Amino acid sequence: GAVVSQHPSRVICKSGTSVKIECRSLDFQATTMFWYRQFPKQSLMLMATSNEGSKATYEQGVEKDKFLINHASLTLSTLTVTSAHPEDSSFYICSAKGQLLVEQYFGPGTRLTVT
């Protein structure tokens, strides 16, 4: 199956700083990428959908100025958590979908801890 990577796998940052998470599709062109957030023992919540070359579409309640998403190429999307606070600590997971693919392929996730 298709492979999606995320970097970093874990990151610890101080409150007030910004953190960038990368999501890459390694063996296919991802026309659409999705970003999810998962709090402990909870389900995945979709944050935003990004199509290559266009602005991301954010779900209700997700601050677009706080969670900056860039999908500049067909293999890379980035999520930047700006001015991170402890309540932003979570597991962030991306997924990618190719134009001709029905399934989404998920990355391994990034655990963010804000101290």
Next chain:
Amino acid sequence: SQQGEEDPQALSIQEGENATMNCSYKTSINNLQWYRQNSGRGLVHLILIRSNEREKHSGRLRVTLDTSKKSSSLLITASRAADTASYFCATDESGGYNKLIFGAGTRLAVHP
């Protein structure tokens, strides 16, 4: 927002027993997918069932879909300790640009 509800929230069984998890959803869908997640890890795609399908098998997994009741079930037969994980259903909504809406999940514990 979450659209799916899953039950049970937690399930504890012995090795060799079957495990059944149920998922309900609210809107029209293109397909429904089941995923497994080991603690603190990424998602593993298990099976996809399209809206015009009623049942699908993959190894020890059997998935059913009832679009009239907007529900699906995942059956794991002859469970093993390695099946211990959280299981999520996710719906691909009709007209929803392929975004997946996840259910709350079922935490399955299989005891040796």
